Amino acid sequence: MDSLNIENVKKSFGQVEVLKGIDLDVADGEFVVFVGPSGCGKSTLLRVIAGLEDATSGRIVIDGRDVSSTPPAKRGIAMVFQTYALYPHLTVKNNMGLGLKQAGTPSAEIDKRVAEASAMLSLEPYLQRRPAELSGGQRQRVAIGRAVVREPTLFLFDEPLSNLDAALRVNTRLEIAQLHRRLKATMIYVTHDQVEAMTLADRIVVLNGGRIEQIGAPMELYNSPANEFVAGFIGSPRMNFIEGARLGESVKTVGVRPEHIRVDPAKGDWRGTVIHAEHLGADTNLYLDCDKAGLITVRLFGVYNAEPGATLYATPDPERTYRFGPDGKRV
């Protein structure tokens, strides 16, 4: 059974329509990530699912039950926010158990669930501390633990890692992936970070301007983007886009990812001048100004030494070259 159905959901704030008809079915146990640029409506969609905002029209169905008019607390969901939203005066243990206590759950049951969740999230050493005595990563684990103890039908995450530094983001991302595997729960996760989307999602929903551009498994979006927007949004560094006419092609735009271009000092399709080389350790990003293609990024495995001003020839892999029509759709 699907655990969530979003049926033609529209949402306006005053005159401004920020969700323009969203349809999505999420299967039981699925991990779905909403990505898109700032302002595309991903948080608003999450808040409509949670019941923190009412849709202007359309329906939200959770486990076969229309919850469009059900208050948030009765939807069987738990939400984890970017800002943790912990009570500063309560210990970790009481923060985690508070929702259950308010719902009248017997204290033995609360203790059992808090103990299980804190073991799962390695929070046992901190149960008697207050949030101010924890690191950002630990606070976010408490916020996740508070969601876990409620045993919700649906977990909603709103950019939960964006306040953490890079190393902690990677760790906490891994913990969320393991949590999903262990609980087999349905999870919806909002982020603007495409690496988080690629690594966590069973399916990614790419939003843009209040509409869905494409829904698919991470590698499906990477290998077969439906349009120029998705091609440019998924993948890092970003896909190179070259005006079709410059390459003598009738399409509007030709796209090729930086990792699908070879370079050679003597021969190739496009003659380029090295503008800059970025050494990342495991790979090198080369910026080349090419006669035919203009400024492109090439990603090479390992260390590649190239002096600015040197000439290099670039050849895109014809099997991995994408073509887009005037409406942006792939042709």
Ligand SMILES: Nc1ncnc2c1ncn2[C@@H]1O[C@H](COP(=O)(O)OP(=O)(O)OP(=O)(O)O)[C@@H](O)[C@H]1O
């Ligand atoms: N309560 C509100 N009143 C008026 N406009 C709002 C309200 N909430 C959101 N908006 C507008 O709706 C649009 C979508 O906002 P939303 O927060 O859903 O975007 P987002 O994709 O989550 O962006 P970000 O990644 O920056 O958080 C934005 O233009 C925003 O200004």
